Amino acid sequence: MDLLWQTAVNATYAASYMALIAVGLVMIFGVMGVINFAHGELYMVGAYCVVFLYAQENFPFLLAVAAGLVFVGMVGLVMERTMFRPLRNNPLGGLIASIGFLLILQTLAVFGFGRRMGHVPPSTQGKLEIFGAILTYQRLFVIVAAVLLLAALWTFLRRSKFGRALRACAQDAEAASLQGISMNQTARIAMFIGAALAGVAGALTAPLVSPTPYIGHSIIVTAFIIIIVGGVGSLEGAVIAAVLYAFVHTFVTTFFDGVIANIVGLALMLAVLVVRPTGLFGAKERA
Amino acid sequence: MSRKSLHRKISRRKFLGTSAAAGAALAATGTGLPRVSFADSHTIKIGFLAPLTGPVAAWGKPGLDGCLIWADWVNAKGGVSIGGQSYNIEFVGYDNEYDAAKARTGATKLIKEDGVKFIMMLGGDTWPGVQTIAEREGMLFSTLLPSDLSPDSTTLLAPCEVHPIYNVTGVEWLAENKPELKTAAMCAQDDSLGKPSVATYLAAFEAAGIEMVDAPLFFDPATTDFAPVMTKLMAGNPDILCLDTCYADYVHPLCEQAFQQGYQGQIISCTADFYQKIIEKTSEEFMEGFIFQFPDFDDPALNSEDVNFVNPNEFYVEYANRYGASEWSAVSWEYASIMDLWADAAANAGSAEPAAVLEAMKADGTGKHAFGTADWWGTELFGIDNALVGNWPVVVIEGGKARIKGFKSIPAWWNQHKDLMIKHMTDLGQMWNQRG
Numbered sequence: 001m002d003l004l005w006q007t008a009v010n011a012t013y014a015a016s017y018m019a020l021i022a023v024g025l026v027m028i029f030g031v032m033g034v035i036n037f038a039h040g041e042l043y044m045v046g047a048y049c050v051v052f053l054y055a056q057e058n059f060p061f062l063l064a065v066a067a068g069l070v071f072v073g074m075v076g077l078v079m080e081r082t083m084f085r086p087l088r089n090n091p092l093g094g095l096i097a098s099i100g101f102l103l104i105l106q107t108l109a110v111f112g113f114g115r116r117m118g119h120v121p122p123s124t125q126g127k128l129e130i131f132g133a134i135l136t137y138q139r140l141f142v143i144v145a146a147v148l149l150l151a152a153l154w155t156f157l158r159r160s161k162f163g164r165a166l167r168a169c170a171q172d173a174e175a176a177s178l179q180g181i182s183m184n185q186t187a188r189i190a191m192f193i194g195a196a197l198a199g200v201a202g203a204l205t206a207p208l209v210s211p212t213p214y215i216g217h218s219i220i221v222t223a224f225i226i227i228i229v230g231g232v233g234s235l236e237g238a239v240i241a242a243v244l245y246a247f248v249h250t251f252v253t254t255f256f257d258g259v260i261a262n263i264v265g266l267a268l269m270l271a272v273l274v275v276r277p278t279g280l281f282g283a284k285e286r287a
Numbered sequence: 288m289s290r291k292s293l294h295r296k297i298s299r300r301k302f303l304g305t306s307a308a309a310g311a312a313l314a315a316t317g318t319g320l321p322r323v324s325f326a327d328s329h330t331i332k333i334g335f336l337a338p339l340t341g342p343v344a345a346w347g348k349p350g351l352d353g354c355l356i357w358a359d360w361v362n363a364k365g366g367v368s369i370g371g372q373s374y375n376i377e378f379v380g381y382d383n384e385y386d387a388a389k390a391r392t393g394a395t396k397l398i399k400e401d402g403v404k405f406i407m408m409l410g411g412d413t414w415p416g417v418q419t420i421a422e423r424e425g426m427l428f429s430t431l432l433p434s435d436l437s438p439d440s441t442t443l444l445a446p447c448e449v450h451p452i453y454n455v456t457g458v459e460w461l462a463e464n465k466p467e468l469k470t471a472a473m474c475a476q477d478d479s480l481g482k483p484s485v486a487t488y489l490a491a492f493e494a495a496g497i498e499m500v501d502a503p504l505f506f507d508p509a510t511t512d513f514a515p516v517m518t519k520l521m522a523g524n525p526d527i528l529c530l531d532t533c534y535a536d537y538v539h540p541l542c543e544q545a546f547q548q549g550y551q552g553q554i555i556s557c558t559a560d561f562y563q564k565i566i567e568k569t570s571e572e573f574m575e576g577f578i579f580q581f582p583d584f585d586d587p588a589l590n591s592e593d594v595n596f597v598n599p600n601e602f603y604v605e606y607a608n609r610y611g612a613s614e615w616s617a618v619s620w621e622y623a624s625i626m627d628l629w630a631d632a633a634a635n636a637g638s639a640e641p642a643a644v645l646e647a648m649k650a651d652g653t654g655k656h657a658f659g660t661a662d663w664w665g666t667e668l669f670g671i672d673n674a675l676v677g678n679w680p681v682v683v684i685e686g687g688k689a690r691i692k693g694f695k696s697i698p699a700w701w702n703q704h705k706d707l708m709i710k711h712m713t714d715l716g717q718m719w720n721q722r723g
Contacts, residue, residue: 003522010514116344117536119564136547209511210536214341218509253515258506259477
């Protein structure tokens with residue numbers, strides 16, 4: 001029974017950071033129609049913000065995480081202004097530009113921090129016991145932050161003027177534009193939020209992984225599986241798919257094998273595509 | 288500032304004078320600008336074809352750093368004497384990123400453009416990309432992973448690290464010194480480094496009477512969250528956690544997870560690169576007794592007469608001064624020790640040509656391995672006697688510091704238990720004639 005609980009705790013943590021990353025990716029695609037291949041590298045940049053500010057410069061951990069959120073959001077703004085806006089009517093161009101940008105971010109990380117993994121000591125070694133399962137505070141931070149940030153995002157999108165503008169653009173950009181909604185403004189907001197979510201996921205998990213300039217590769221693959229399962233463009237779908245994928249992957253790893261877990265994860269994606277090609281929550285057209 | 292005003296402030300004479308003075312100063316100090324080597328007829332180039340970036344860089348880049356120290360020391364003493372002529376050694380690095388295609392490109396460049404006489408590699412997944420070039424060109428290559436060896440590759444040697452075979456020595460020492468530990472669980476990344484190592488540990492545990500509580504757990508090399516892996520390992524309540532030959536990027540989070548999930552037993556691993564950082568993430572008490580196979584070279588035990596590595600303690604100090612003690616890794620000394628063998632063989636052969644060096648290296652069937660005289664061996668396991676095998680150290684972390692607890696003989700273990708090794712290698716498809 002302890003093993004079941006421990007696996008459930010592990011899966012909850014994995015679902016939390018995966019949801020942050022996948023929702024950010026969906027935000028960018030939903031509003032701007034761009035597949036941001038550099039999203040994994042935004043996660044990496046967030047992790048390196050913590051490497052630099054917390055591990056090297058001894059700033060408080062939460063301050064470093066907040067700085068990571070803001071900094072990566074700003075990187076997102078730069079991407080929007082310099083790449084995605086000029087290529088707005090060329091989705092393939094945006095995708096290719098994002099691939100180029102990810103290589104630039106990787107190279108900058110190598111120049112700044114070296115090629116090897118960054119070392120981030122845990123901000124706390126405290127832990128709780130839940131029905132025999134151990135949950136460290138470091139992992140609890142990630143779970144709590146994910147819940148709070150996703151709740152705040154949901155409230156922002158449902159209750160604020162800007163949030164409604166974002167949803168309008170996601171549903172029909174041309175109609176939204178005819179209503180006086182600025183495409184540039186909504187694209188900036190979407191890019192900042194999307195990038196910041198990836199950045200904060202990287203920052204929060206930096207003490208729990210081995211940050212390297214290349215960590216984005218594995219992150220982006222998982223994020224794509226999740227948004228395909230959830231339905232490309234659906235925020236709710238991304239969250240639910242993150243939970244589903246994390247639980248399936250973690251339980252299969254624990255009870256079978258990590259390699260089999262990857263196969264099952266991909267099989268899950270294929271099954272969803274066969275049964276419901278738009279994903280669990282996807283509309284027939286991007287919305 | 289306008290062009291005119293700039294001209295007014297810096298005259299041609301002043302510019303030339305300042306430039307000359309700066310150039311002289313830089314030349315005198317030997318610093319300030321990147322050093323560019325212009326190989327002349329008295330310089331021999333050696334290729335270093337290994338991952339210098341990416342997740343496997345910890346087993347490439349520190350080796351190149353160690354080679355640069357080796358070259359500085361050898362060149363400062365006048366170089367390597369070959370055929371009555373002294374030659375300086377220059378290393379030409381190529382980052383293969385642990386990718387077979389990039390390794391092929393790198394090997395071609397090193398041979399055709401740089402004119403190297405010998406190429407050192409990490410091997411593993413990158414060797415298949417280079418194998419045909421090695422055969423075609425007759426270039427002498429070395430690998431740290433003898434599982435790359437096969438009768439088809441006569442110019443490939445494993446002259447230093449007999450990975451993963453030396454892992455048997457750690458298990459043998461553990462069984463002798465902690466006989467109360469009877470069960471083990473093991474994980475490894477699913478790749479060409481992980482699998483033969485798993486087979487070796489399975490053979491070593493079986494030989495030592497240690498039972499596996501579960502089948503070895505393989506994980507994807509792209510894994511970033513190791514909590515489920517550790518939960519699974521600990522589920523069987525093993526006395527021993529075996530981390531196989533996991534990369535440093537995995538050993539660190541695995542140890543951290545074991546610590547966080549409350550593991551209190553024995554850990555054994557092939558490597559514990561940058562172990563000081565693992566201690567920072569866990570605790571000195573948690574890491575006490577951790578067994579692995581790679582010593583820090585400031586270890587007094589390396590001053591034994593049997594050890595052939597030249598000035599190991601001084602090498603470690605120089606390495607720590609240049610790159611930082613925490614940057615010392617399993618391979619920091621290994622490529623340099625291969626260069627000791629190469630230099631001896633080239634001197635004996637009177638030539639740096641690959642075929643002559645190879646012949647001289649294997650002339651009497653033995654060689655001066657870093658940890659003592661060893662035999663060229665391997666037909667039964669690799670199909671060819673191109674691995675230099677002898678003693679290997681067992682290292683234990685005590686009081687936060689890695690210390691050699693003894694040297695154990697790999698051939699002695701092999702002579703007693705080779706059937707077990709062959710059985711487990713065969714089961715995992717790791718014998719030389721099973722690998723594609």
